[in-house]
Amino acid sequence: MDAIFLQILNGLDKGGAYALIALGLTIIFGALGVVNFAHGALFMLGAFVAVSVKAILSLEIVTLDPVNKTAWGTPVEIRLPYVEAWFGDYGAVLINYAVPISVLIAIPVMLLLGIAMERGLIKYFYKRPHAEQILVTFGLAIVVQEIIKSVYGANPIPQPAPDIAKGMIDFGILVGFEAGNVVYPAWRLIYFLFSAAVIAAVFSFLQFTTFGMVVRAGMADRETVGMLGIDIDRRFTIVFGMAAVVAGMAGVMYTPILSPDYHMGMDFLVLSFVVVVVGGMGSLGGAVAAGFLLGILQSFASMNEVKDIFPGIDQIIIYLIAVIILLVRPRGLMGRKGVMEH
């Protein structure tokens, strides 16, 4: 029983990442009608905002040791981060909290990147066939990842969580398990709560603000909203920026879980598209529900008891479920009639 509970927790934190990426994808698809294969790259760019912030906070004063030499004969470098030299212990705290600080910095950075991407490239493809949108956004994703690789290299770059969130939480005690049986990394629980909060914020924004109402109306019928004299294009630019912020924040918060490298966006992209299709193209609720559902199923499929019965099931479960759901419900779990059907 504790093993099942652990896998549910695992599925929830994994599903949180899927849901956040799929949510952005669905907003862009629903509002702009664009199939954005560069969305994984936005997730990766968010992660590299964290890498950059950490790198900036860790910029060091380098002095040469007059006595000691390296193995190749040059003087040993003594390094001290500027923030520690300037602010003492507070500087060390800043470096320790680099990831949470990066979330705040990622918001304006990703908003600007998203707006630049939409104004600079995506808007020219609104009326083009989906195949062309896929080609151009996929190409963009490859360009972005190669740029990141040339700047940061190909190896993963570790981004530790703040010390306070590095430990484990005995989650089992809270729900009646014996002490020590369901312990789970604190940061992963934080990630799940973070993703739930972001999802709630996005839904609230779309549901309870005038801006959100216009966007939802635009998602339903773009032409009519335009005829009402509303500049829907400008709003859609902001929507694209918002989706980029969601993906970017998801990427930043994921860095202590998975050391970021240039390829991490592609790893998530394919899965997230499956999530969107399973949830139903254009359905925000469907994307979130499918994200968590597939995350949990993927975790269960990796249990040894399940793999003993169906060897290799862990590697195909997502696609198997996608096939089954699409056979039973061709529009996905919560898909709307008429979306992607013409």
Added chain:
Amino acid sequence: MMKKLSVNRRTVLKGTTAAAAGLAMPTFFSGAAHAGYTNEPKGGTVTFGFNVPQTGAYADEGADELRAYQLAVEHINGGGDGGMLNTFSSKALRGNGVNGKKVVFVTGDTQTKSDAARASAKRMIEKDGAVMITGGSSSGVAIAVQGLCQDAGVIFMAGLTHSNDTTGKDKRANGFRHFFNTEMSGAALGPVLKNAFGSDRTAYHLTADYTWGWSQEGSIKKYTEALGWKTQAAVRTPLGAGDFSQYITPVLNSGADVLVLNHYGRDMVNSLSQAVQFGLRDKQVNGKDFAIVVPLYSRLMAQGAGENVKGIFGSTNWHWSLQDAGSKAFVKSFGQKYGFPPSQAAHTTYCQAILYADACQRAGTFMPSGVGAALEGFKFDGMGNGPTEYRAEDHQCFKDVLVVKGKENPTSKFDVLEVVEVTPRAQVEYDAKMLGGNLGPYNNGS
């Protein structure tokens, strides 16, 4: 009516030509009786082909291999400080190229994909005239390129490849490996693990699902079970899984007290970091401290796991902190040129380039069968691994193996591993027949 047999000059010529061609056919294809060989250098230069990952997840390791090759070429041609040529026991190379020819090189990108690696090797052989191919960062790639080089009639000096199969069931006469293998890692790690953790242990393996992972899992199981350890489970994980947490959560309450991560590169960085995240390094099971083992360490990759490597045991082919004359000469030469110490990938590829050049010089030819004969059974020293031998039976180098541990107090970002034991060569040596395979004859091509 009887058909009349007519013999004239034309039919005799046709017949003898056909017979001559038929008789010559087998030896032509095997190349054994042919004087020439593939890409025999005619001018004042000889071309080496460096086939390394320049894109993809192993691009950084590939870049380090390329740096080492460039350094090796510089030293062979008499440039720089000579590096390990000064400490190498063979003094055949004199800093004036090989067999009087200056060494030049071409490069290919393996992308760590077998088909791409074969295509780039083929291009270097057919278009660029490479007489030897070397490099790579994966066993799958090494085995694929080794087969291609055998068919093309050029020597393959393997780069970083650790699977037993490269010089086991998939060995080829034209292929040579300096790097160690999973069998040696198991033999070296076994006694160290016993000393550190005792004989009463239960291991749980997570294994990358491809040739190297299976090979590594088999070797570690063999040697740890011989110590009395039990194997709780051996779970295969997809290559490049990224998040391994769904495979790690079942370990938590499995009753196992050792986790063996048969992962390399990015998979190793991720699975190790996540195992530490899940508290496995600080956990107590069955009244014992939980242990994590990474059988094949790469310092370059370990940097990606950051502080998570602290205290974790593994094995490595070479480490820049070694204090023998060869290692010091190489670190000095590499560090002065590039500003940081070389990785084990850089070391093995540098050695392979020098060993090949030296063999050609001693043989007085670049013909694969001649070079191979010079490498087979060749005993040498001064290349950073102590006394070493290229075993004739399987073209595998035998030398001491390093058991390392993640350093508790690193002094720099390169200082992540410490050598805890140098396992003597005798302890990791095995019968060549054990891993199967057949070298077959050399192919000199045409």
